[in-house]
Every structure is written in structure tokens, then in C-alpha cells.
Amino acid sequence: RHKDHHWSYQDMPEWASEFPHCEGRMQSPINIDTAAVSFSAKLEPLVLSGYDLPPKETLPLVNNGHTVLLGLPKKMTLSGGGFPQPYQAAQLHLHWGSGHSQPGSEHTVDGHRYAGEIHVVHYSSRFESLQEAASEPGGLAVLAAFLQVGMETNEPYQHILKQLRDIKEEGEETAVAGFDVAKLLPDDLDRYFRYNGSLTTPPCYQTVNWTVFNQTVRLSREQISVLEETLHGDEEEPIQSNFRLLQNLNGRSVLSSFQ
Ligand SMILES: NS(=O)(=O)c1c(F)c(F)c(SCCc2ccc(C(=O)O)cc2)c(F)c1NC1CCCCCCC1
Numbered sequence: 001r002h003k004d005h006h007w008s009y010q011d012m013p014e015w016a017s018e019f020p021h022c023e024g025r026m027q028s029p030i031n032i033d034t035a036a037v038s039f040s041a042k043l044e045p046l047v048l049s050g051y052d053l054p055p056k057e058t059l060p061l062v063n064n065g066h067t068v069l070l071g072l073p074k075k076m077t078l079s080g081g082g083f084p085q086p087y088q089a090a091q092l093h094l095h096w097g098s099g100h101s102q103p104g105s106e107h108t109v110d111g112h113r114y115a116g117e118i119h120v121v122h123y124s125s126r127f128e129s130l131q132e133a134a135s136e137p138g139g140l141a142v143l144a145a146f147l148q149v150g151m152e153t154n155e156p157y158q159h160i161l162k163q164l165r166d167i168k169e170e171g172e173e174t175a176v177a178g179f180d181v182a183k184l185l186p187d188d189l190d191r192y193f194r195y196n197g198s199l200t201t202p203p204c205y206q207t208v209n210w211t212v213f214n215q216t217v218r219l220s221r222e223q224i225s226v227l228e229e230t231l232h233g234d235e236e237e238p239i240q241s242n243f244r245l246l247q248n249l250n251g252r253s254v255l256s257s258f259q
């Protein structure tokens with residue numbers, strides 16, 4: 001895998017010196033102040049198609065030093081949701097905290113940070129590739145759901161979590177048999193927040209149509225701990241608290257599909 005720039009979550013203030021978009025005015029993540037969101041009837045239910053992948057189809061699972069990335073086939077498409085055109089899946093990855101007291105979601109809701117967050121990254125069908133779409137306005141649509149600690153093991157997440165020990169080191173890769181990727185998201189896809197923002201990592205392109213689900217996903221405490229304690233990035237450092245600091249709204253409005 002190409003060596004991405006030397007940036008880390010420890011040198012966030014320096015990101016803008018190498019990646020100028022990171023000091024733009026439409027950055028992510030943000031705090032969602034539920035008292036200030038506006039309902040929009042245009043925000044129809046999301047439609048996921050092709051997410052139920054047959055087991056014979058294998059997906060690459062990569063430790064890229066910043067998160068765990070699951071590569072997704074572009075036949076998985078996202079439509080509805082008030083999107084101007086359909087989007088095609090590219091990858092999903094996770095953000096998490098460090099140990100029992102430090103949660104690691106990227107977005108917060110009314111100042112509350114959740115244990116973790118899943119991002120399913122899609123690119124607009126107007127473009128040939130993720131790389132081309134990533135720098136174009138409206139090029140990306142990311143579905144975000146919060147991970148919370150619950151009482152039960154979340155079996156769909158085991159497809160990813162049980163393989164983390166095989167990719168402990170940066171650059172390591174393994175294969176995951178196809179499964180229904182929609183099961184990694186909440187059951188209720190109709191209630192979500194929507195705003196325009198950016199990638200939460202360099203190059204911070206301001207090209208992301210964000211959808212943040214209202215309903216959370218529950219994983220067991222052990223599953224969250226596996227996520228927090230297994231992967232290592234640069235110099236054997238554990239990958240922990242891989243979330244960006246909250247960014248200003250700068251006058252942007254956050255919409256909701258529900259009242
Ligand atoms: N929350 S997010 O969507 O902004 C995001 C992060 F916060 C991320 F932290 C990441 S991982 C860090 C960026 C990266 C590094 C290496 C490689 C590789 O070796 O292929 C790929 C990406 C990460 F991959 C993503 N998503 C990527 C952003 C970088 C590439 C542009 C388009 C895909 C979305």
C-alpha cells in the first residue's frame with residue numbers, strides 16, 4: 001500500500017501546512033446540536049442495494065496505520081436519501097477510543113461522544129473512481145453510525161473483529177468472506193442527520209455529503225476492547241483514539257429526516 005504522508009492524530013494542528021483544505025470552513029467532524037437541526041421532507045429513506053454479499057466473494061481487510069479498512073465492491077449502491085444521484089460503495093472503516101474511559105466517535109450529539117463510529121464511504125456514480133470523486137464537490141457520501149457498548153455480542157461485526165489479530169501491524173492485509181454489510185448499520189435507516197462537510201483525515205477535501213444515523217449500533221464491551229487493543233500503526237504504536245477534533249459549523253445548517 002502506498003506510504004501515505006507522515007501525518008498522525010498527534011500533529012493535527014500541522015495538517016493544514018501540508019494539506020491546505022484542512023483549514024477550510026466546511027470541515028468534519030462536528031457536534032450535532034439536536035435543538036438546532038432543521039427537519040427536511042426532502043430527506044427520504046436511504047436505499048441500499050447489493051449490500052448482501054455472497055460468502056464466495058472475498059473483501060480485503062487492511063490495517064493502513066490509521067484505521068482498519070474493508071474494501072467494498074462498487075456494485076453496492078446507495079440511493080434515495082435526497083441524494084442528487086446514486087453513489088457506489090468504496091470502503092468502510094472504523095474510529096474508536098482508548099480503554100474504558102476514552103470514547104472515540106468522530107461526531108458528537110449534544111456534546112456526547114460515543115464509544116466508536118463506522119464510516120461507509122461511497123463515491124458519486126458521476127465519476128469513474130473514488131480517487132477522482134474524492135476531490136470533487138458532491139463527490140463522496142459517507143454513512144456514519146455510532147457504536148455503543150451493549151450487553152450482547154454483535155455477530156455481524158465479528159466478520160471484521162475476529163480477523164484483526166491477523167492484521168496487527170501497519171500494512172498487513174487479510175480477506176473477509178462476503179456477508180450482509182447492511183447489518184453493520186442500524187436497523188432504522190430512515191432517521192438520520194445530514195450536512196455538508198469533509199474527509200476527517202488529510203487531505204480533508206470538502207466533498208462529503210454526511211449522513212449520521214440517529215439510531216446507534218450496539219457491540220459488546222469485549223468487541224469494543226478488541227477494536228481498541230489489537231491494531232498497531234507507526235513504530236508499533238497502538239492505533240487508538242483515531243478521531244479528529246470537532247470542527248466549527250461556520251454557519252452550516254444540519255438537517256434531519258425526522259421531527
Ligand atoms: N473519515 S474519512 O472517511 O475521512 C477517513 C479517515 F478518517 C481515515 F483515517 C482514513 S485512513 C487514513 C487515510 C488513508 C491512508 C492510507 C490509505 C491507503 O493506504 O490506501 C488510504 C487512506 C480513511 F481512509 C478515511 N476515508 C478515506 C479518506 C482518504 C482517501 C480519500 C477517499 C477515501 C476516504
Ligand SMILES: [Zn+2]
Nearest residue numbers: 093095119200
Ligand atoms: Zn472515517
